[in-house]
Amino acid sequence: MSDTPAQYVPAMDFHPQPQPGTPTPWAFPAPERLTLANGLTVLHCHRPGQQLVAVDMVLDAPLAAEPEGLDGVASILSRALSEGTDTLTAEQFAAELERAGATLDTHADHPALRVSLEVPASRLERGLTLLGDALRVPALPAEEIERLVANRLDEIVHEQANPARRAAKALYASLFAESDRLSRPRAGSTDSVKRIDRDAVKAFYDAHLRPSTATAVVVGDLTGIDLAALLESTLGRWSGESREPSAHGPVTADDTGRVVIVDRPGSVQTQLLIGRIGPDRHDPAWAAQVLGTYCLGGTLTSRLDRVLREEKGYTYGVRAFAQPLRSAADGSGRGLLAISGSVDTESTAPALQDTWTILRTLAAEGLTDAEREEAVQFLVGVAPLKYETAGSVAATLADQVEQYLPDTYQAEFYRQLTELDTDAATRAVVAAFPPDRLVTVLVGDASVIAEPIKALGIGDVTVIAN
Amino acid sequence: MANPGPASGLAITEHRLANGLRVVLSEDHLTPVTAVCLWYDVGSRHEVKGRTGLAHLFEHLMFQGSANVSNNGHFELVQGAGGSLNGTTSFERTNYFETMPAHQLELALWLEADRMGSLLAALDDTSMENQRDVVKNERRQRYDNVPYGTAFEKLTALSFPADHPYHHTPIGSMADLDAATLEDARAFFRTYYAPNNAVLSIVGDLDPEQTIAWVEKYFGSIPGHDGKQPPRDGTLPATMDGESRELIREDVPSRALMAAYRLPHDGTRQADAADLALTILGSGESSRLYNRLVRRDRTAVAAGFGLLRLSGAPSLGWLDVKAGAGATIEQIEAAVDEELARFAAEGPTAEELERAQAQIEREWLDRLTTVAGRADELCRYAVLFGDPKLVNNALAKVLDVTAEEVREVAAARLRPDNRAVLVYEPTPDDSNDDDSSENEEAAA
Numbered sequence: 026m027s028d029t030p031a032q033y034v035p036a037m038d039f040h041p042q043p044q045p046g047t048p049t050p051w052a053f054p055a056p057e058r059l060t061l062a063n064g065l066t067v068l069h070c071h072r073p074g075q076q077l078v079a080v081d082m083v084l085d086a087p088l089a090a091e092p093e094g095l096d097g098v099a100s101i102l103s104r105a106l107s108e109g110t111d112t113l114t115a116e117q118f119a120a121e122l123e124r125a126g127a128t129l130d131t132h133a134d135h136p137a138l139r140v141s142l143e144v145p146a147s148r149l150e151r152g153l154t155l156l157g158d159a160l161r162v163p164a165l166p167a168e169e170i171e172r173l174v175a176n177r178l179d180e181i182v183h184e185q186a187n188p189a190r191r192a193a194k195a196l197y198a199s200l201f202a203e204s205d206r207l208s209r210p211r212a213g214s215t216d217s218v219k220r221i222d223r224d225a226v227k228a229f230y231d232a233h234l235r236p237s238t239a240t241a242v243v244v245g246d247l248t249g250i251d252l253a254a255l256l257e258s259t260l261g262r263w264s265g266e267s268r269e270p271s272a273h274g275p276v277t278a279d280d281t282g283r284v285v286i287v288d289r290p291g292s293v294q295t296q297l298l299i300g301r302i303g304p305d306r307h308d309p310a311w312a313a314q315v316l317g318t319y320c321l322g323g324t325l326t327s328r329l330d331r332v333l334r335e336e337k338g339y340t341y342g343v344r345a346f347a348q349p350l351r352s353a354a355d356g357s358g359r360g361l362l363a364i365s366g367s368v369d370t371e372s373t374a375p376a377l378q379d380t381w382t383i384l385r386t387l388a389a390e391g392l393t394d395a396e397r398e399e400a401v402q403f404l405v406g407v408a409p410l411k412y413e414t415a416g417s418v419a420a421t422l423a424d425q426v427e428q429y430l431p432d433t434y435q436a437e438f439y440r441q442l443t444e445l446d447t448d449a450a451t452r453a454v455v456a457a458f459p460p461d462r463l464v465t466v467l468v469g470d471a472s473v474i475a476e477p478i479k480a481l482g483i484g485d486v487t488v489i490a491n
Numbered sequence: 492m493a494n495p496g497p498a499s500g501l502a503i504t505e506h507r508l509a510n511g512l513r514v515v516l517s518e519d520h521l522t523p524v525t526a527v528c529l530w531y532d533v534g535s536r537h538e539v540k541g542r543t544g545l546a547h548l549f550e551h552l553m554f555q556g557s558a559n560v561s562n563n564g565h566f567e568l569v570q571g572a573g574g575s576l577n578g579t580t581s582f583e584r585t586n587y588f589e590t591m592p593a594h595q596l597e598l599a600l601w602l603e604a605d606r607m608g609s610l611l612a613a614l615d616d617t618s619m620e621n622q623r624d625v626v627k628n629e630r631r632q633r634y635d636n637v638p639y640g641t642a643f644e645k646l647t648a649l650s651f652p653a654d655h656p657y658h659h660t661p662i663g664s665m666a667d668l669d670a671a672t673l674e675d676a677r678a679f680f681r682t683y684y685a686p687n688n689a690v691l692s693i694v695g696d697l698d699p700e701q702t703i704a705w706v707e708k709y710f711g712s713i714p715g716h717d718g719k720q721p722p723r724d725g726t727l728p729a730t731m732d733g734e735s736r737e738l739i740r741e742d743v744p745s746r747a748l749m750a751a752y753r754l755p756h757d758g759t760r761q762a763d764a765a766d767l768a769l770t771i772l773g774s775g776e777s778s779r780l781y782n783r784l785v786r787r788d789r790t791a792v793a794a795g796f797g798l799l800r801l802s803g804a805p806s807l808g809w810l811d812v813k814a815g816a817g818a819t820i821e822q823i824e825a826a827v828d829e830e831l832a833r834f835a836a837e838g839p840t841a842e843e844l845e846r847a848q849a850q851i852e853r854e855w856l857d858r859l860t861t862v863a864g865r866a867d868e869l870c871r872y873a874v875l876f877g878d879p880k881l882v883n884n885a886l887a888k889v890l891d892v893t894a895e896e897v898r899e900v901a902a903a904r905l906r907p908d909n910r911a912v913l914v915y916e917p918t919p920d921d922s923n924d925d926d927s928s929e930n931e932e933a934a935a
Binding site: 034035036037038039040042043045046047048049051073074075076077107115116119120122123124125126127128143145169172175176178179180182183185186187188291292293294296324325326331334335336337338339340341367368369398399402403405406407408409410413414 | 523524590597605637708785792845847
């Protein structure tokens with residue numbers, strides 16, 4: 026233990042830390058818009074060199090539109106879209122996609138149902154034809170839907186055993202009123218999924234999937250491609266009557282400070298998820314909140330990991346983040362604000378104690394200029410890298426669409442970030458994470474952690490069975 | 492298959508400094524970003540008995556400062572410059588990478604050189620004790636606290652003999668992580684962290700002459716040394732000597748059948764043939780196992796094959812089937828064996844082969860679509876196969892494999908007597924009261 030580093034004399038020549046060169050200007054790409062004859066809105070963006078083209082569909086089928094008692098029908102529909110068409114069986118459809126070197130991912134979430142195609146530019150027409158057919162004439166075969174329902178029931182058992190998934194389920198159930206779709210698992214519970222059959226899936230498809238309320242985002246190297254004509258001959262063949270787009274209700278939550286322990290006997294770690302709701306991207310303070318939240322818990326040199334990981338070794342890493350839940354054009358939407366990570370069982374109460382100390386210190390003393398500067402440099406500087414691929418650009422543009430944001434939103438966000446001062450970032454993050462308005466979910470061994478947690482005084486403690 | 496793009500040919504230049512550091516450059520000015528990737532030719536296969544996990548623990552210590560970089564300064568400086576960074580440790584190598592805005596490339600080179608040449612000036616007990624705890628929590632989070640989390644470790648141990656360098660996985664055991672000393676870490680650095688045991692690749696928006704001048708300036712004076720011992724011999728017979736099998740009774744959500752088949756070494760034509768065989772049998776929703784087990788028999792919720800490519804030991808073909816409610820392992824195993832036997836006898840159809848090649852082509856494009864992905868592949872070909880330019884032939888080699896070669900490798904290798912098997916049986920729900928002792932007993 027008495028060894029000191031000083032006895033090692035490196036043999037290399039040292040030079041001063043280099044200064045940066047001249048930055049190359051970069052801006053988040055501006056998409057162009059067009060509308061197909063069937064009413065489908067298209068955003069497209071040419072990205073030279075990106076040979077994998079990304080096509081993200083935003084379909085106006087929010088989870089809140091699921092019929093009562095049928096939670097999960099949107100998810101089963103999303104999975105069933107790739108289970109065959111009028112001319113291809115489920116196996117043939119999967120084979121055709123793979124033959125085109127394509128992948129098709131689907132996901133039903135609170136704002137919309139998303140379908141994402143990635144395909145080499147050389148096979149874009151084939152990929153778009155398959156995507157178009159999946160939307161236009163899906164077979165939705167009864168026997169495949171029966172299988173998807175059975176698979177989902179098995180999946181629920183696996184989610185229940187996964188600490189991170191279990192924590193999310195408990196947090197949403199605690200934050201939101203039972204009547205709000207947000208309170209219940211996105212892909213449904215055992216009771217609701219059991220009720221889903223072909224008729225329910227077909228009815229949901231008929232009611233909600235139509236080109237006039239859908240948007241396609243196409244990003245990639247589109248050199249030599251007549252995109253408008255190609256889209257008309259593929260996605261343009263999809264037809265459906267025009268309807269008003271969905272309206273999204275406001276989001277409210279109970280963020281009275283409290284603790285919910287999901288008992289998982291024998292756990293060697295405790296999964297933490299500490300959350301509440303806050304602004305979505307429509308709020309003028311969103312950029313400041315992103316900046317402040319990064320300083321709190323964006324990386325291992327942020328305030329949380331500086332103590333919990335790099336000083337105490339309680340964790341492999343804890344992150345603070347904000348993520349829009351459900352947005353509306355009038356700005357009544359909200360996002361989830363959360364701190365998430367896992368700590369060894371014995372360190373659970375000390376880690377929470379430190380977390381609350383960090384939050385209180387932040388509220389009392391604010392961020393430093395140096396923290397703000399480093400965070401801005403990172404968030405802005407990393408953008409060209411984050412948006413190097415077509416898929417990442419398409420996903421962000423599709424998020425903007427489903428959150429009712431203008432096409433220039435992301436570019437404007439980066440401009441705002443560079444202009445924010447330290448006080449603005451402090452105000453936003455302190456407002457986002459008030460120590461007495463946080464719901465703490467712990468998935469871990471209640472017999473070990475419950476008593477020390479009660480002693481922390483961060484709210485009433487409830488223990489529930491896993 | 493004509494598909495112009497990065498896969499059809501990267502412009503690659505190679506250089507070697509007097510101290511032995513190999514440098515690979517590839518220019519691409521489409522986006523103003525540049526990736527720096529440094530592979531050290533050391534992985535968990537170089538670890539000795541009683542010190543498993545040391546290569547990975549050491550990788551963490553590389554972020555704890557060096558002569559001119561403060562504790563965590565590496566992260567602060569790279570992220571503060573708008574870059575992203577990390578490091579990873581596998582059986583065969585340890586890699587460190589930064590992707591930077593192009594005008595910050597020089598900073599990344601300065602940082603990598605500083606720790607390559609002077610890590611020991613900063614490494615101390617405080618860092619060692621802290622990162623030991625962090626890595627133990629990494630192990631808990633990724634392996635010990637999740638269902639089936641230790642399957643990889645268990646199946647790897649079953650697949651390689653007890654004294655084999657690949658018998659243990661990079662995360663190491665808790666006991667060995669506890670036992671590692673500061674002196675072990677110092678010795679590890681002195682043995683393996685030298686310019687002549689590394690390859691540096693730089694890819695993206697760069698000026699080659701300027702870049703090489705910077706590399707020479709920052710890395711050129713770091714002395715090379717020849718203290719490294721080759722890893723213990725990983726030579727094994729082409730096939731296993733019969734099946735080995737372990738039954739695990741644990742609190743998992745469903746039954747599972749996992750297996751590892753011994754396959755040809757990475758870099759061989761037979762490994763590419765095996766990749767195609769596993770893709771046809773078990774990758775994606777048109778694969779034979781998915782169609783059989785998930786769609787038709789409905790005995791599984793997930794069924795797939797993956798390839799763990801290894802160059803210093805036989806590769807492993809990784810089978811993972813999660814049972815559906817009510818299905819038995821016997822049913823699933825019989826169906827898997829039947830499908831493998833049929834494939835070994837008949838081989839792939841022309842359409843299946845075309846599909847598998849298209850999938851592999853797409854995955855390859857995906858990997859090469861970012862400068863960081865390209866930088867990593869260049870290091871991989873340079874370190875494991877001696878020549879970064881091999882990257883430009885890699886896809887063509889896979890597309891050249893014939894159906895008969897795919898059938899042959901399946902017939903020779905995807906056999907019950909050439910695998911290690913791990914079977915999971917869930918314990919009943921009411922066993923939770925006393926599960927720790929039960930787990931230990933069942934896993935023994």
